[in-house]
Every structure is written in structure tokens, then in C-alpha cells.
Amino acid sequence: xxxxxxxxxxxxxxxxxxxxxxxxxxxxxxxxxxxxxxxxxxxxxxxxxxxxxxxxxxxxxxxxxxxxxxxxxxxxxxxxxxxxxxxxxxxxxxxxxxxxxxxxxxxxxxxxxxxxxxxxxxxxxxxxxxxxxxxxxxxxxxxxxxxxxxxxxxxxxxxxxxxxxxxxxxxxxxxxxxxxxxxxxxxxxxxxxxxxxxxxxxxxxxxxxxxxxxxxxxxxxxxxxxxxxxxxxxxxxxxxxxxxxxxxxxxxxxxxxxxxxxxxxxxxxxxxxxxxxxx
Numbered sequence: 001x002x003x004x005x006x007x008x009x010x011x012x013x014x015x016x017x018x019x020x021x022x023x024x025x026x027x028x029x030x031x032x033x034x035x036x037x038x039x040x041x042x043x044x045x046x047x048x049x050x051x052x053x054x055x056x057x058x059x060x061x062x063x064x065x066x067x068x069x070x071x072x073x074x075x076x077x078x079x080x081x082x083x084x085x086x087x088x089x090x091x092x093x094x095x096x097x098x099x100x101x102x103x104x105x106x107x108x109x110x111x112x113x114x115x116x117x118x119x120x121x122x123x124x125x126x127x128x129x130x131x132x133x134x135x136x137x138x139x140x141x142x143x144x145x146x147x148x149x150x151x152x153x154x155x156x157x158x159x160x161x162x163x164x165x166x167x168x169x170x171x172x173x174x175x176x177x178x179x180x181x182x183x184x185x186x187x188x189x190x191x192x193x194x195x196x197x198x199x200x201x202x203x204x205x206x207x208x209x210x211x212x213x214x215x216x217x218x219x220x221x222x223x224x225x226x227x228x229x230x231x232x233x234x235x236x237x238x239x240x241x242x243x244x245x246x247x248x249x250x251x252x253x254x255x256x257x258x259x260x261x262x263x264x265x266x267x268x269x270x271x272x273x274x275x276x277x278x279x
Contacts (some may be wrong), residue, residue, distance in 0.1 A: 030255070037061055037248040044244045057245055062253070064246035065235075071250055073224060074231030075257070081146045081227060082206045088151040089205060090198060097160030098186045102172050112161070118154040124214065131218055145219040146227070150209060156201050163197035164190060199265050207258055228254040 031051070036044060040057040043050065065071055099105075100112050130149050131140075139145050167190065175185045191198075213229040220226060223234070232254060235247040 033248050033255075034252055036244055037252050039245060041243060041245055061245035061249040064243070065249040065253060068243075068246055069231055069234045069250070070223070071231060071253060074226050074228050075254065077143075077225055078210050078228040078254075079257075080143060082209045084143070084147045085150045085209050086202055086205045088147070089153040089156050090201075092152055093156035093160050093201075094191060094194070095183065095186050096157045097164055098182075098190055100157070100161045101164035102167075102169070103182070115154055115157055119158065123149075127215065127218060134219065140219050141221045141225065143225065146216060146225075149215065153201075153205065156205065159201050160194060160197055163194055167193055203262060203265060206261065210258060 035051050035053075038056055038058050038061070039053040040055055040060070043053050043055070100108060100115070134140050134145050134148075139148075171189065172185060175189050180188065210227075211229055212227070213233075216227045216230050220230065226234070232247065232251055235243070235250055
């Protein structure tokens, strides 16, 4: 006979209540954004809170979102920039993390300490030198200016290094005995085992650079290169007033790819964060 499931303890119930409350606080702005995207302008500034409008304005708001700005171009720019950054970050982070985790050389711990120190440097601290450097190279207002500052991810190196520490040394030694080079080990052995960590890092990287407003605002002038956050800013109108229905519709469209990507990758994301290693 199967045993009945035990009743949850008071601490478990309290923990879930707290988590649900925190989740509600986090999701509240997104719910209000979607609600506003369904409303006509006359219902946006009502004195009472109304989650569902009396008159739906879905088609009008979402059509206006595409009509008032080249939203598809902004989404395409965001996809190009985030994909390029992530691919180059993985290309650099994997060999660096493998060297810090599996190779023995003089000063390895010092190098890793410097890597950790670099995490503390905010991007804003080096924005002016980078801007001047890119101005000298003549690459401002290009995709290169959006991608190049982020191709080395210190956090990515750290995350991959921590994951590689969970990979047995016997696997690496066996690959060396088979005559595989160190770079071959990285791409043929370590890369397949690191898929959960790469997925977790990909979520962090794509979300960070998809939502980045500071750096694109500095280096871009052409609207044809605007990333999604700059694209949302084009809906602001200081003279005629902001039309919040299309603005929130555009914000919903821009956020949707991130939510969908996370829903598909959430299992791998959790595995990567937990550093499960080989199975």
C-alpha cells in the first residue's frame, strides 16, 4: 500500500507564502504593463485601479506600436547584438575557464583573483575611455561599437570555471592519453558537458544586453541601429504627451522574447546554477 503524502509543515507553508508574496511584488509591474497595453488613453489615468478596461484597445495599441516606430528593426538589432555578444563571450570564456580550472601553471590563483577583482569594476567606470577609443577607430554608431566592449565576460569565465571544477580530472586525463589537444578537449569534451552552465550564462548575458540602455545611448545616433530599450524611448513625446497604450504595447512585445526564451531554457538554467556537472 502506498503511504499517504505527509502534510506540509508550518515552516514550509510560511516559506511558500513568503515566496508567493515576493513573486507577486516582482510580477506586479509586468501585470500593470500588460493591463495598460489593453486600455485606451482615456482609461490609463483613472483615479481608481482598474486591471481590465471597460473598452479593449488591443488592436489599436499594438498596431500603433508598430506604426509609430520600426519595432521589428529594433527587435532585429537586439537579436543581432545579443547573439553576437553571447557567441563571442562563450568563445573566449570556455578556454579561459578551462585553463583556470584544469591546467596547472605558476600564478594561476593570482590570475583567478584578478578575474574576480574585475567583476567589481562597473561598466560606467570605463565608458568614457572606451568611447574615446572607439572614436579614434571610427566605429561609433555601428554594431561593432555595441558588441566589442562586452566580448570578454568576467562573470562568464568565473561561472564556467566553477562548473569545470565539477568535471572529473580522469575524463580530461583520458582525453589527453587519446592524443586530443588542449583546445580539442575544450571544444570536444568540456563544451558538451557545460551546456547547462552555458545556458544559465546565456540567460544572464542576453537579458543584460537586451535591456542595456546606457551604452547604446552613448554610442548610437542612427535610429536604424537602435536596440529595444532605445526603441521604447522613441515613444516618448515631450510636446504632444506620451501615448502610454502603444508605449506599453511596445514594451510588452520587447519583453516577450526574453520570457519565452527563459521558459524554454529554465530547466537547463537551474541545472547550470546548481553546477550539477556530469550525470
